[in-house]
Amino acid sequence: MTIYFYSTREEYGCFSNFSSHGFELDGLYWSTSEHYFQAQKFVGTFHVEQIRLVKTPKDAARMGRERTRPLRQDWEQVKDDIMRQAVLCKFQTHRDIRDILLSTENAEIVENSPIDFYWGCGADGSGKNMLGNILMEVRNILHDRHSTDIDNKTPKSSCCYKCLP
Numbered sequence: 001m002t003i004y005f006y007s008t009r010e011e012y013g014c015f016s017n018f019s020s021h022g023f024e025l026d027g028l029y030w031s032t033s034e035h036y037f038q039a040q041k042f043v044g045t046f047h048v049e050q051i052r053l054v055k056t057p058k059d060a061a062r063m064g065r066e067r068t069r070p071l072r073q074d075w076e077q078v079k080d081d082i083m084r085q086a087v088l089c090k091f092q093t094h095r096d097i098r099d100i101l102l103s104t105e106n107a108e109i110v111e112n113s114p115i116d117f118y119w120g121c122g123a124d125g126s127g128k129n130m131l132g133n134i135l136m137e138v139r140n141i142l143h144d145r146h147s148t149d150i151d152n153k154t155p156k157s158s159c160c161y162k163c164l165p
Contacts, residue, residue, distance in 0.1 A: 021097055051064060111129060
C-alpha cells in the first residue's frame with residue numbers, strides 16, 4: 001500500500017511540513033517544520049529569526065528560497081539531516097500525529113508534489129521523495145522507541161537528532 005500526501009487539508013495532511021504542529025528545537029519554538037527547515041539555511045544570521053517569526057509556512061518557504069539571503073555553504077550536505085531532525089521532533093511532540101504516522105505500519109509514504117522532484121515524487125513520479133523517505137525513517141525510529149518505552153515503561157520525549165539510534 002502507498003500513502004500519498006501533499007495538502008494539509010487532505011488525509012495525512014499532518015505529514016506536510018506546512019501542517020500546524022509546532023515544536024521546540026534548538027531552544028526556540030517553531031510554528032511548523034517548514035519554518036525550522038527554511039531558517040536553518042541561514043544559521044548564524046538575523047534571517048533565522050525573521051523566518052521563524054513569519055506568520056505562515058508559505059511565507060517561510062518563500063523567504064527561504066530568496067537567493068538574496070546568504071545560503072550556508074554546507075546546505076546541500078546538511079539539508080537531509082535538518083529535515084530529519086525537524087520531522088522527528090514534530091512527531092515526538094504531538095502524540096496525535098505520531099499515532100497517525102505509526103498507524104501507516106509499513107506502507108510506503110510519498111509526498112505527492114507535482115513540482116518537487118527532490119522532496120516529493122514530482123509530476124511524473126520519478127522524484128526522489130526524500131520527505132516521504134524521511135517520514136518512513138522517523139516512523140521506524142518512533143516504532144522502535146515506542147516498543148522500547150512499553151518494554152521499559154519509561155516515557156521518552158527527546159527531540160534532538162543527537163538522540164537518534
